[in-house]
Amino acid sequence: MNSVHVRALLVRGMLAGIGAGLLAFVVAYFVGIPSVDDAIAYESAHSQEHGEELFSRLQQSTVGLATGVLVFGIAMGGIAALAYCFAVGRIGRFGARATAALMAAAGFVTICLVPFLKYPPNPPATSDPGTLNQRTALFFLMIALSVLLGIGAVVLGRRLASRWGNWNASVAAGTSFVAAVTVAMVFLPGISETPKDFPATVMWEFRVAAIGIQAVLWAGFGLIFGHLAERVLEPNPAGETAAGTEGRAAAAVH
Template identity: 50%
Template sequence: MAGRLLLRGMLAGILAACLAFGFARIFGEPQVNLAIAFESALDAASGEPPEPELVSRGVQASLGLLTAAIMYGAAYGGLFALVFATAYGRIGRFSPRMLALLLAGAGFLAVVVVPDLKYPANPPAVGQPETIGMRTVAYFEMVVFSLCALTLAVLAGRALAARMGHWNATLCGGAVFVVLVALLQWALPDIHEVPDNFPAVVLWRFREAALGMQLVLWGGLGLIFGTLADRVLARRNSAHYG
């Protein structure tokens, strides 16, 4: 069963990535173009020659973006399917579709929302080249720590459910997650690299588009995979009882 769910998870991830690509093309690319124009204007004002394009902007915004989105979606879809296969029947009596939506929501919260609160996405012209390594490491540390905090919160909620009831245990698990995330946000370094004269509207809309793209990806993954997994598990159950 895990193998069939894995294939369907990758398929769901690819389909969700195509939806996210369409969202990014409509809402994200215009902000990227504005940010690039801002960067080019700064370079021209300082007398610096423009950097040569290894890949044209048109390819980056079309085939390059689609390829990256599909690879990203397939990888996350496969991991999502493995987590689903592990969680199904072990964390509650949820239907496949409901469990897929819950896992997608948890993934969006832990992998996207929590890290973005500390290190939000930035368009071109924001950030210094010499800090790329530090920013990348700090961001992935936030992702890993956020996933660990979510896992601990779930385990705490399950451990308390028998004594406190499911509702109170869920509230306690949520409180554990919030406290751990707050500590992580405080412990990791702040990074302030937005130029003073960078258009605030472009920055805000770019971050909105980046978050929206992730929401479409995770929401599509949960909905599509839940439907596919429901069919696989229904056939398995009918074969088992037939």
């Protein structure tokens, strides 16, 4: 792929990230904020420290949330677009949209779902600040392992495809990925710091909202970027080509 296409896809990836970020913001505001407010209310009721906040809760839940989600969407879109440039033509004979959908699904599974299963996010008042560095390091380690194991599964599937067929190779690669991720989860240490009296409903709603936001973000990116990438890599769809051919034939007859 030449540099012009890479540059064009990078820009479109960041634009798709903005669009996906806006969708994720809507979900975060209407689904995620209520559970966060409940967790903050629990923290206020169980804490003796009530310092003055630099930003109001309204600012945090609107401007702050939108800024964070959009910045993440732009960064994620740029990185995913570069990964897309590398993956095109290397993971099978898929069109631009199908490749974008597969990339988005793979990104969601390896970067969000797998780490979520081992180290799910916690709402305010449920974690010890003294373990922040440990929790952060373990979380990013889980992401790195998941991504590397995902890449290894793709490579394994491609190598087995010529001998076992695409279906059997895909099943073998997927099974290997699940097995390797399971082993990693077993050996990595767990962290449980949630107070015993913290409302289980609030915890459940917060975690469902967290994974839902990521699902909307990646799904939105896959759909938007797939459309934009197709316009770059496949500028003359079959319908337009056929129409152009018929037009030239009609002109020749007249």
